[in-house]
Amino acid sequence: MSDYFEIDFLEVGESKSGDAITIRYKIGEHTTIHVVDGGFQETGDSIVEHINKYYGNPSYIDRVVVTHPDGDHVGGLKTVLEKFSIGELWMLRPWNYAGELIYRFDRYTSVENLKKRLKEIYPNIATLEEIANKKQINIYEPFQGAVIGEFKVLAPTKSRYLDLIVESEKTPESSEEKNVLSSLAFGEITKKAMKKVINFIRAKWGEENFSDEPTSAENEMSVIQFSLLCNHKILLTGDAGRLALTEALNYAPRIGLTLPGIDKFQVPHHGSRRNLSSDILDAWLGQKLSSKPPNGTEKFSAIISVAKKDEEHPRKAVVRALIHRGAKVIDTKKGTLCAYFNSPDRGWDTAVPLEYPEDQEE
Secondary structure, three states: OOOEEEEEEOOOOOOOOOOEEEEEEEEOOEEEEEEEEEOOHHHHHHHHHHHHHHOOOOOEEEEEEOOOOOHHHHOOHHHHHHHOEEEEEEOOOHHHHHHHHHHHOOOOOOHHHHHHHHHHHOHHHHHHHHHHHHHOOEEEOOOOOOEEOOEEEEEOOHHHHHHHHHHOOOOOOOOOHHHHHHHHHHHHHHHHHHHHHOOEEEOOOOOOOOOOOOOOHHHHOOOEEEEEEOOEEEEEOOOOOHHHHHHHHHHHHHHOOOOOOOOEEEOHHHHOOOOOOHHHHHHHHOOOOOOOOOOOOOOEEEEEOOOOOOOOOOOHHHHHHHHHOOEEEEEHHHOOEEEEEOOOOOOOOOOOOOOOOOEEEO
């Protein structure tokens, strides 16, 4: 068979969204399996089953990439690491940089104590590290410029990543632990309140309304990967926010990536309004069109990982903005999606794109 790729965005979660992506591609005589994130802990078995069913029941996975430490991206990878032989694990571990960070944490004078605390704060990736060490899986740093098979890392840089560790509400620099817990509790209350007060307004074609609020530091840590597979430009974003996407955008010319223009675009953070802006979408995907392209003539595909009963995602403003630039927007609410070229036929139905929302969040 000629060169091909298949990128599967797995169905994750029932009411709360997560991300799990499995990839198989063939270049020349070599076929590679590349896994990006693993959803929640209970997602792990589904990933294993999917890989066995559609990727030829392999015993070996070439590469596993952890985009950032949130539980809706990391949990299921524990099962993946336990069930398969893994060639490479690409994952950032904050405690590895404790020696460089300690002067920025007033409460700590011992590097070892800071390492211990960071492992407590990020238990999901600490667990993966333990499994990798036990199974002698090599762990690599996915900083900007790293090459992961046919994928290149566009963000984060190490310097920005270290800043984000310090800025995170989870780390000891920002507040005492009890204040963090209070903040989280307040955040949940605010979130519930927001669900009740969100208003929608009728909007004309081309009008866009993104949130002014930033996304979390952990989301901004997301590893952004780019690949040119079978002449298709593919961008995987994790939960990247505007800072990460801008950093990746600025790096793109250094790897010869001409923009705008992406063929397969993973929409960050389940289609949140806090991760994108009109300017960023212009730079990555192109300017707004004068009208919606007819079905079947879209310029690119935009894929959103979102749980079946997630009432908050994707945001209408995000779906509108993507369609403004000629996207075929599809999400995982109806099940796993496969973006592919020249790959083995599975007999799957064609995904139905999302309709253009005539209104958006106020």
